[in-house]
Amino acid sequence: xAKGQHTAKNIGRNTKNLLNYPRAGVxxxxxxxxxxxxxxxxxxxxxxxxxxxxxxxxxxTDIPEPNLEATGQTSTIYYSDGKTPIGQYKVEDRxxxxxxxxxxxxxxxxxxxEDTSFYENxxxxxxxxxxxxxxxxxxxxAGGGSTITQQYVKNFxxxxxxxxxxxxxxxxxxxxxxxxxxxxxILANYLNTIYLGRRSYGIxxxxxxxxxxxxxxxxxxESALLAAMIQRPGAAxxxxxxxxxxxxxxxxxxxxxxxxFITEEQxxxxxxxxxxxxxKESSLSGQKGYMWDFVRRExxxxxxxxxxxxxxxxxxxxxxxxxxxxxxxxxxxxxxxxDQPEGMQAGLVSIDPDNGGIEAFYGGKxxxxxxxxxxxxxxxxxxxxxxxxxxxxxxxxxxxxTDSYPGASPTVLNNDGTPWPVRxxxxxxxxxxxxxxxxxxxxxxxxxxxxVQVGPDKTVDVAERAGLxxxxxxxxxxxxxxxxxxxxxxxNPSNVLGTPSVKPIDMASAYATFAANGVHHxxxxxxxxxxxxxxxxxxxxxxxxxxxxxxxxxAETSYALSQVVxxxxxxxxxxxxxxxxxxTGTTNENKAAWFSGYTPNLATSVVLYREVDGKSVSIxxxxxxxxxxxGSFPVQVWTDYMQKALQGEKVEQxxxxxxxxxxxxxxxxNEPAAPKPEPKEEPEPKAPADNSDGxxxxxxxxxIETPKDEKDKDSDGDEKGKEEGSEDGSDEGSxxxxxxxxxxxxSGGGDNGSDNGGDGGDPPGDxxxxxxxxxxxxxxxxxxxxxxxxxxDLGGD
Numbered sequence: 001x002a003k004g005q006h007t008a009k010n011i012g013r014n015t016k017n018l019l020n021y022p023r024a025g026v027x028x029x030x031x032x033x034x035x036x037x038x039x040x041x042x043x044x045x046x047x048x049x050x051x052x053x054x055x056x057x058x059x060x061t062d063i064p065e066p067n068l069e070a071t072g073q074t075s076t077i078y079y080s081d082g083k084t085p086i087g088q089y090k091v092e093d094r095x096x097x098x099x100x101x102x103x104x105x106x107x108x109x110x111x112x113x114e115d116t117s118f119y120e121n122x123x124x125x126x127x128x129x130x131x132x133x134x135x136x137x138x139x140x141x142a143g144g145g146s147t148i149t150q151q152y153v154k155n156f157x158x159x160x161x162x163x164x165x166x167x168x169x170x171x172x173x174x175x176x177x178x179x180x181x182x183x184x185x186i187l188a189n190y191l192n193t194i195y196l197g198r199r200s201y202g203i204x205x206x207x208x209x210x211x212x213x214x215x216x217x218x219x220x221x222e223s224a225l226l227a228a229m230i231q232r233p234g235a236a237x238x239x240x241x242x243x244x245x246x247x248x249x250x251x252x253x254x255x256x257x258x259x260x261f262i263t264e265e266q267x268x269x270x271x272x273x274x275x276x277x278x279x280k281e282s283s284l285s286g287q288k289g290y291m292w293d294f295v296r297r298e299x300x301x302x303x304x305x306x307x308x309x310x311x312x313x314x315x316x317x318x319x320x321x322x323x324x325x326x327x328x329x330x331x332x333x334x335x336x337x338x339d340q341p342e343g344m345q346a347g348l349v350s351i352d353p354d355n356g357g358i359e360a361f362y363g364g365k366x367x368x369x370x371x372x373x374x375x376x377x378x379x380x381x382x383x384x385x386x387x388x389x390x391x392x393x394x395x396x397x398x399x400x401x402t403d404s405y406p407g408a409s410p411t412v413l414n415n416d417g418t419p420w421p422v423r424x425x426x427x428x429x430x431x432x433x434x435x436x437x438x439x440x441x442x443x444x445x446x447x448x449x450x451x452v453q454v455g456p457d458k459t460v461d462v463a464e465r466a467g468l469x470x471x472x473x474x475x476x477x478x479x480x481x482x483x484x485x486x487x488x489x490x491x492n493p494s495n496v497l498g499t500p501s502v503k504p505i506d507m508a509s510a511y512a513t514f515a516a517n518g519v520h521h522x523x524x525x526x527x528x529x530x531x532x533x534x535x536x537x538x539x540x541x542x543x544x545x546x547x548x549x550x551x552x553x554x555a556e557t558s559y560a561l562s563q564v565v566x567x568x569x570x571x572x573x574x575x576x577x578x579x580x581x582x583x584t585g586t587t588n589e590n591k592a593a594w595f596s597g598y599t600p601n602l603a604t605s606v607v608l609y610r611e612v613d614g615k616s617v618s619i620x621x622x623x624x625x626x627x628x629x630x631g632s633f634p635v636q637v638w639t640d641y642m643q644k645a646l647q648g649e650k651v652e653q654x655x656x657x658x659x660x661x662x663x664x665x666x667x668x669x670n671e672p673a674a675p676k677p678e679p680k681e682e683p684e685p686k687a688p689a690d691n692s693d694g695x696x697x698x699x700x701x702x703x704i705e706t707p708k709d710e711k712d713k714d715s716d717g718d719e720k721g722k723e724e725g726s727e728d729g730s731d732e733g734s735x736x737x738x739x740x741x742x743x744x745x746x747s748g749g750g751d752n753g754s755d756n757g758g759d760g761g762d763p764p765g766d767x768x769x770x771x772x773x774x775x776x777x778x779x780x781x782x783x784x785x786x787x788x789x790x791x792x793d794l795g796g797d
Contacts (some may be wrong), residue, residue, distance in 0.1 A: 022770055030598050052487050061461075074088050075088065075089040075313055077292065079321050080318065080323075084323055086288055087284065089199075089310050091311055096192040096202060097188070097192065097203070097204045097215060102204075103218040103219070105224075106215060106223040107187060109226070109264060111257065112227065112252050112255035112256040112258075113230060114148055114151065115149075116146040118187070119151055120184065121147055121149075123147060123149040123178030124147060124149070125150070138148040148186065149186050151194075152193060153173045153174050156586050192204075195308035197234055197237065200310055201312075203226065207222075209276075209278060210225075210239075211276065221255075221272065224252045224270060225245060228245045228252050229248075231248060234235075234306065234307045239277050277374070286366055287330055287362065290361070290363030290376075291321055291525075292367075293367070293371065294376055295319055311415055313531065314532055316531070316535065319525050320352070320359065320526070321358065321525065322360060322645075324645075325362065325644075328644035328645050329348050329350065329361065332641035335636070336623070337633075340622055342610075342621050343607070344622075345364070345373040345378065345609050345611060346374060346607070347361075347363075347504040347606070347607045348637065349504050349507075350639065350645065351523060351603050353598065355521055355600070356521030356522050357527065357541070361376065361505070363376065374607075375503075375504045376504070376505045378504070379487050379501040379502065380502065380592045380607050381587040381591070383497075383587040383592065384584065385496070385594045386463070386500060387497075389460075389496075389510075390462075390496040392557055393455075393458040395553045396549070398661070398662075399450065399453070399665060401434060401560060403434065404433065404672050405434075405445070405670070406670060406672040407443050408431070409428060409444075409445055415452050415493050420452075422444055422445050424443060433446050435560075438450075439560045439568075440560075442583075447497070449768075452493055452669065453667070455666070456491040456496065459491075459496055460489055460490065460491050460495065463489065465549070466513040466549075467520055468500075468506045469485045469486045469489075469490035469506050470486065471486055471487075473485070486502045487501040487727070488501055505523060506523075506603045508596065509523040511605060512598065515603040518547055520545055520546055520547075522541075524541050526539070529545055550660070550661055552659055553660060553661065554655070555657045555658055565597070568584075570582050570630075570635050572635045576642050577643075579600070579651070579652070580642075582596055584631045584634070589618050590620070591609060591610065593628050594630045595630050595635040599654075602642065602649075606634045607638045761766065
């Protein structure tokens, strides 16, 4: 290369440009590293750009008019006709006060709880904004970090929308508000707009509702509690559950000490204050309050809004509740004898199987006296109403109604190599029985053998597919948050006898799946929601169902359960005068009694249980009965309600039976022993005067078309006329599949399984209680018959 050319090349490489990038005089890759000049210029450019953008954003953002929620519009709920109102969600009272009408402890407590830098910041928190931006960008926004000014702006001018646009607007409006209003004005406006539960908007109304005094008289402990509630006002009512706010309460008091608002000596004397009980308006009396509360909870979930937005949003909520059927449900419960023992509870839930809508329920005598809803919040041990889930599991896995199972009592079953003694109530004994006969007469030994054959895990799976909530987790049990789960729904062999405790609404949902021939619909009470004067639709219930059972399995299940009505413990339901199917259930120690049944167009569950001092106790005798069972008052209430509810409705038939799924049948390790050729003769029993079966088949297999009622050779079963209970009374039967003791008996109305697997309702002193269903009743009793067929049954059916 010529010398001149080489020099020229080096000169070009060493010549600096304006930014000296790539860096002159530096060889290799390092020449592309930015110089100090580039970093300085770049940084200044970024700052200038941000300042320009900030200035433009600040200038372009105007303080808007107050939002719709802030101005407050009443939300109204309606019956299914969309015209008849049930009640309202509204701002019951709002009263703004000046800062000097709010006690100093309350002012300081709010600052300690929500914004300790309130008097120093300019309306925004850079740290909080940064966290919010990252949260929105990553879709993990958890709230928090906003100043008092920002919260006031959000409540009064904006919404709770989790978006970057809303946070930017909030920032600029907060900056302007901070320039236009004094700190005292901002604090007063904030405390006048916050929501504090009990439909209380603003500190003045909340002070009156919780402490029966004006905000100007709030002391440190009262102020600390209200400040603690700002973050989660709907978590709990402090008069019922102050523990829900204890941690936040302690946090507020500590911050008040740290900020110098109170001394440590003063803080040591601060305790959770006494809160007055909530005053409930008379418009919520009777069943309206239960509907009001249930719909409110569902609306908050489905609309994804908070209580404040619901009360101020102007929503029109059309429910699935049918006014006439709600009245019929209440009237049916009132037909129960009035000499009820202390703590008696009744629940009824009726669901449209075509869409899952709740047509009616009965929550209790009066919402104002008892807000707890017996139909939707209680957990009651299922008894023999649980057996159909094992029936479906069997039909899905090759079992047929003609298959034979042991009916003798006691029977020692082979439970995966472990002996499991199972007894029928009162020792009532049958020969080998078909599955159809076992269903009609609810024979414990046969169903226990079926459950072992198909596997209790499959029975649980069927129950959950049908509509029961999943089993509660350890955390849910520990915290008591069991509203969305079942108790004791485990793969325990004895689950088939009804040991799980379930909510009546879930049992009604499951039987609605049977009524829909295997199609499950989400249970709901809200049909649609509109908003504003133009009735803009903002929500519509999803009514498309999901097939969870084969059609033929559904038809076979309905056929089997219809035999319970045609000639079993549910015979009283024949008075309905149209095709019906169902299952009775009476639990351990007679603590609960059920009838869950359905027609092709309506499914209803009825339960009676008793609680005294928060504990489940035996229903005992009342109404002229020594014992209350599923075949007595529950089926009578069910029939009375269904007669009124279905008046004028088309009579529908159950679907025709079809070809069941062809699957390999699990081996039955508990084949029934062959009957003795010449069994000892007993005196012929009298015609049953109850709802129990007590018959013994002469044939090994029951006929497919119609089960034949033959006289039981065990007269003791007829005379006692009892149902089977929820548990089998065996040691092994009360163990989970892993061998651990299962004592998940019940919560609410359900009853506790005993160490022995539970008492099926045997007579006192029997240490191996095990219930069985009552014998068939050839002719249904007349409506209003106090005896209900004479069933003095105890346990399961």
